[in-house]
Amino acid sequence: MLLKFADDTTVIGLIRDDDESAYRREFEQLAVWCSQNNLELNTLRMVEMIVDFRRNTPTLTPLTILNSTVAAVESFRFLGTTISQDLKWETHIDSIVRKAQQRLYFLRQLRKFNLPQVLLIQFYSAVIESVLCISVTVWFGSATKSDIRRLQRTVWTAEIIGCPLPPLQELYTSRVRKKAVKITLDPTHPAHYLFELLPSGRHFRALSTRTVRHRNSFFPQAIHLMNG
Structure with a gap:
């Protein structure tokens, strides 16, 4: 399966019965298509992540494209969401909590300038809540209770604007x-x-x-x- 967004291209393959042929053929076809259509692949920026929950995981041969070996990684960032090979979300949640907390500074500053509450709520929704809810339908259900508390604390902190804000579970x-x-x-x-x-x-x-x-x-x- 090929997923494309602007200049970002992601190939997803399913390996059955340890047969990698279809998976590797997908990449070969991508390389050929790019060559035929004058599109240069930057192999230095390409990474491969393998998701495998079997107890005895076989070692796969590194993927090679245009005579360059693709680096194997444990996580990568896909359209603003950090996906880990164990499909756990601590790394992604660490990132969005850190980003949201940085933006709380600006909310505090706006409150000091006595902006109307309606504008503070709009700022929170556009600048902080939007960060906390990036791809929330994908990862929130699998987040740990500890991570959910960390996320919710950011929302509680933002309530310095003087009104309750929608909890993340509700969103x-x-x-x-x-x-x-x-x-x-x-x-x-x-x-x-x-x-x-x-x-x-x-x-x-x-x-x-x-x-x-x-x-x-x-x-x-x-x-x-x-x-x-």
Whole structure:
């Protein structure tokens, strides 16, 4: 699968039964297409991250493109979200908490200048809450209680403006439900089939999950909220 956003290109491959041929062929085809269309690949900026939860993980041959070996990494930043190979979110949450706390300084300064509360709320929503909620539907359900408390403390600190602010759990729930509704109304969405109505027509069939990681991910959580 090829994901492209502006000049950012990401290739996602699934390796089955230790057969890497299809995965490597995807990269070869990308390199050929770039060569044919006068697009130069910067191999120095390319990285490879492998996600594998098997107990006995085989060692894969390093990926090579244009005679350059692609560096293997444990995490990488994808459109503002830091994804780790263990699919845990401490690194990403560390980053957004640090960024949000830096921006609290400006909120304090604006409060000192006695700006109207409505403008302070607008500033918080645009500059701080937007950072805390980057891809929140992806990672919040799998965040640890400790990390959620760290995030929420940032929100509580911002309440120096003199009014309560929406808790992150509420924002997460609202955004998951909103996104789920859009998927159910769009038959062309690749995940539309996951939202299967039960014969009663009032609830969706719950997804079968074997791990806590899967159960806390977006689609099981979305279906649970839609049924709630």
